[in-house]
Amino acid sequence: PVHVQRDYVLPAWWTPKWLVLSTSHSGNTEETLEATETALKAGATTVAISTGGMLAGLPELYPRCYLIPSIGGQPPRSAFGHIFSRQLGLLRHLGALPIPSKEADEGMLERLQVAMDGFDILKDPEGDIAQLAMCMVDRPIALLGPTELTPVLNRYRNQLNENAARFARVGVVPEMNHNESVAWGGVGDDRDPTGIDHVLLLLTWNGMHQRVQRRMDWMIAHAATDYAWKIEGEGDTLLESMLHLCILTDWISLALSFLHGKDPASIGPISALKAHLDSVD
Structure with missing residues (x-):
């Protein structure tokens, strides 16, 4: 373990x-x-x-x-x-993880490089990445995904926090369906009134459990917000899908930072906290 x-x-x-x-x-x-x-x-x-x-x-x-x-x-x-x-x-x-063939690793890295170049907002400032970021500028952000993509969800939230100075909530399916689903609504009148204003991004990959996929399909169909999208990680393995999603979401966070006029390298509050901790026992 x-x-x-x-x-x-x-x-x-x-x-x-x-x-x-x-x-x-x-x-x-x-x-x-x-x-x-x-x-x-x-x-x-x-x-x-x-x-x-x-x-x-x-x-x-x-x-x-x-x-x-x-x-x-x-x-x-x-x-x-x-x-x-x-x-x-x-x-x-x-030996905690299997060692793939050299050809498999090289193929994965080549595909990820293609994705990196394709998502580059500097090369395509009006492409899908930029358009999605524009939808996120004035709206609260929620990120959902299956348990195995939790590290990607957390990284995406952290990148939005640090690069774009934006909050984002994270929900993990199926666990969030046992409580948070009530706040999202979709059936009846009970829901958080701010749900309709959210951008809801559901991160997926092709190896998800079938029941998790069905849960997420239902959420998309019943979402109170008009700004709900699936973002699928491409790849032959969970590792490649996770890295593909990390590249994609990194670019989205950078696009959002530029739209907000935020220098993604600026981390004033973090530096100030470290300086304070250095000054006290």
């Missing part, structure tokens, strides 16, 4: 038998450092992925800590490929 922990502490059930993979682009993310040192002091084996910083120095202090160096010179958001490829490569090497 693989468990993702984004906190200062390790789970209560954790034991040093677990391999810890610590990722921090800068190497100075304080919660990552604290949790990593907790694991190392308990005798766990840890692999760090970082461009430098304090995290990259831990192998000099702990013999059970190993470093996979990454490439710096850009924000973590745009270094996603460098970070994720190292995580993926490690998990494949350890």
